[in-house]
Amino acid sequence: MSNIIKITIDGRECTARPGQTVLEAAAANGIYIPSLCRFEGLKPAGSCRVCTVRVGGRYQASCTFPVSEGMAVESAVPDLEDMRKAIVEMLFVEGNHMCPTCEKSGNCELQALAYRFRMLVPRFPYLFPKKAVEPAGSKLLMEQNRCIKCLRCATGIRTKDNKKVFGPLHRSVEKKLFVDPALASALPERWARKAMDRCPVGCILRKEVGFAVPVGRRKYDKAPIGSDIEKPRS
Amino acid sequence: MPKGIIETVVARHRKDRTRLLDIVRDVREELGRITPEDTALIAASLGVSTIEVEGVVTFYHFFGNEAAGTYAVYLNTNIVAAMKGSTAIKAVFEKAAGVPFGNVTPDGRIGLHETSCIGMNDQEPSAIINGTIFTRLTPAKAKALVTAMEAGKDIRKLAVPLGDGANASKVVRSMVHNNIRRKGPVLFAPFRSGSALKKAASLSPEDVIAEVKRANLLGRGGAGFPTGLKWEFCRREKGQPHYVVCNADEGEPGTFKDRVILTEMPHLLFEGMALAGYAIGASEGVLYLRGEYAYLKPHLEKVLAGMRRKKWLGTGIAGKRGFTFDIAVMLGAGAYICGEESALIESAQGNRGEPRDRPPFPVQNGYFGKPTTVNNVETLCAAARILAKGADWFKTLGTPRSAGTKVLSVSGDCKKPGVYEVPFGLSVASLLAMAGGGDARAVQVGGPSGACIPRAQFERAIAFEDLATGGSVIVFGPERDLFEVVRNFMDFFVEESCGWCTPCRVGNVLLKRELEKIMAGKGTVRDLEEIEAWGKMIKATSRCGLGQTSPNPILTTLQNFREMYMAKVDAGRAFISEFDLEEAIRPAVAVTGQKPAGHAAEADHE
Structure with a gap:
């Protein structure tokens, strides 16, 4: 059994490891799926639903949904982006x-x-x-x-x-x-x-x-959320 | 002393955190309340944090009120109760007790609380008082109840006259009626105890599964997952032990058929559970009974004891070595969401009834993380009948895709509300003819989470391939205001959302507001478009079946009764202000005596 799973996210070919969630696999491939309730290192709660994607026509929270071979994920498509918003x-x-x-x-x-x-x-x-x-x-x-x-x-x-x-x-x-x-x-x-x-x-x-770091010099003042993950499409 | 009582209760449950629902129920029964101090004492006795216990206490409807009253009256206010006069009953209770609903009398004696469907839709208006069911309430009866409660009488003695069948038995002694209008061959035919188990024991577990698969038995809760396949998945799982859980938490407004099955056919159900255990390799079963049906628990325990005596439960069932199975009855505490299988499992483990993420599914990771098959009451009964009479016989009933019969709970504007066991494929029109509801304007099939269908669709069939339903059928007569129906259903979903995920927790509130805006004549065509778009979004992004179906009351009426909505919105305008300037400044005008310069009405038009 292979330890590498192939999936696509918005048509882009990605590799993933068994046991990874769709969101983790996306991040490892330089694709940012917006999420809010998830926190690195904690068991995801799947509570906010911002990271909703579509797999085989069904809606799933990508922070909790595991990858499987050949999976085709839709993420940055207009209707999903509108739902997230x-x-x-x-x-x-x-x-x-x-x-x-x-x-x-x-x-x-x-x-x-x-x-x-x-x-x-x-x-x-x-x-x-x-x-x-x-x-x-x-x-x-x-x-x-x-x-x-x-x-x-x-x-x-x-x-x-x-x-x-x-x-x-x-x-x-x-x-x-x-x-x-x-x-x-x-x-x-x-x-x-x-x-x-x-x-x-x-x-x-x-x-x-409070206000140890002044407003204007804070995390998202410097770079938008997700920019640490996103890689431009090659 | 509360401390002593609480410690005794906790000790009685062996300081087992997973029995927290039982502990809270017992403490509440003994102290007549659960204060934050009581919660803290429970937490200390169990060695967990107070927030953990408080989280559980505040989740469940029947635990939530700090002071419930020595007599806690829970009056059903669902739509059918309202149609049958619960509003008048409510007024009588309030007048007689002297406090509005949501309150306890100053002496702490009588608490008045509203509750959603309690599974008595065929005998409304109804209420639960300290666990005892009162059906077909009249204003005179309500008044007499308050007088009796004020006099400190034993509430159980006031539940007269008794109902029919096992309801009248010594151990149940309930006013509830079965109202079985049509007996079918699967659920309500006579059943010889042991016939299913003997047959099962003569087969291998794999062959039992094969027989159920061959019968094409689909889950009766409404989703229609093939039962045999579920059992096969569960059997294959390596983790040990395996569990059988019976979902007896029917909570869909308008359903009550499981109550009747539990009253009259519990032995059939328990055989179904035992053979499911044999099939999947489980020796323990749990029946999760909705809190509203607590009055049936002694009855069920008695039937279980009888089956143990006759060796239909225990070890060596049906004389077969290694066939071991027993069943425990657990009580819910008033939460619709616990009908969702993973939420039910959480609740059975003493937690807040919040659904889990799936996958993994209960067959992989269920009760206490072990492989578990969760089946509906009716499904397990049908499985027992299939073993007793054979898959071939079963398949002669119903349609090719939906084998067997379905037990329907019919209520609302019909002459003969009650339970109907009918073959799959029956049309809504035929059902209405049987029930005396031929002049219906609309029928809600599958409860609020199902669909509201108009006359034009009455030829549709009740079957998995057409109108799939868990069994709730509510009839609305020609004069009914469907807006009130939809609002009542949305109130229900707003209240019953567990609050875990954003779209269900917030979205349903927003949908309901939008509906009320339209009902108030302040909606536009644009609002109809929004309501549709929001509804689709909530369905798509919600975490479990509740949010995935909660917009249905609005969406299906919008689809099937669009003219009703169009009549309410002003088609000529793109915008109607929700802000009423004159209303907003009324208090200021009253206080100052000054009238604003110019005309308020003009300022309203921008």
């Missing part, structure tokens, strides 16, 4: 996102994707939910207006004895992420920072620290 727009209207006053501006992946998709005004009406800024233990704040329920915090931040520090509450549009306050307070400084850094938006914030 729509999902980003949904996330904007679901919360209350005020980029100019957000600590994460310039480092925010939601904002970066909105720029990438050239979003001006969401096609959907704003829902203007009433959300609060909540203390999450002694070290962290959760700005619930900005949470996009990506589940990175729930998946990735655990105590030494593997207890969940973050987790989802409720369901439907009422769903929210919160913490076990005692465990969150006891997080070592490094992990508290990690929680903030892993949050793709400005929801999880380390108290008393």
